Amino acid sequence: MPTNPQDTTVLHALFGGTFDPIHYGHLRPVEALAAEVGLNRVTLLPNHVPPHRPQPEANAQQRLKMVELAIAGNPLFAVDDRELHRTTPSYTIETLEAIRKERGAALPLAFIIGQDSLLTLHKWHRWQSLLETCHLLVLARPGYNDRMDTPELQQWLEQHQVTDAALLSLQPQGYIYLADTPQLEISATEIRQRRHLGLDCDDLLPRSVQRYIELQGLYR
């Protein structure tokens, strides 16, 4: 693993989520994306959910623990828990600006989102500034097409989209890449619902995370 932050030949990505719980719909497409575009590291960023928003069923510490269990022993992944320590709303753009500052201006950096998140990106705080800090890598997600919600978002996508993944390592930020990743029909909502109904979730998330959910009595 290169450690020199000025080494511009490597591509590091961040992947934010509530992870309530983390599941194979997060992990598998990101692993495929890493192979597709040459990511050497993906740092998972569990979200702080502000009090005025619907709260996750698992608390912050439990969501973090599930992420740690899911990535244990997998050198592709790391976790950054900075958003969980915040007491104020944490906007993705602010976290990305902080990380960009730490990493320096030259290192290529990317932020991963699912196709569903891309479709509503214009509702994010200062969404157009995202590309001033990083590239955007978009995972395919079943059930979501590629028609943007608004012409403004569609136009922004057309302006910044690239189809050649090699470009992503040549510039620190500014491109949008729609990846051809495997489509897994898995959501955290479905897992919570299955648990509420007493159904098994065997193929949906790692066994270590399932065991933790059992032990903690989550999603009952």
Ligand code: ATP
């Ligand atoms: P919930 O069902 O509770 O809304 P979720 O399964 O969508 O949760 P999140 O933690 O909210 O999971 O998602 C984090 C990121 O992962 C988002 O950008 C989302 O689009 C993406 N994502 C989640 N599940 C998938 C999937 N099956 N395929 C591709 N991307 C996904």
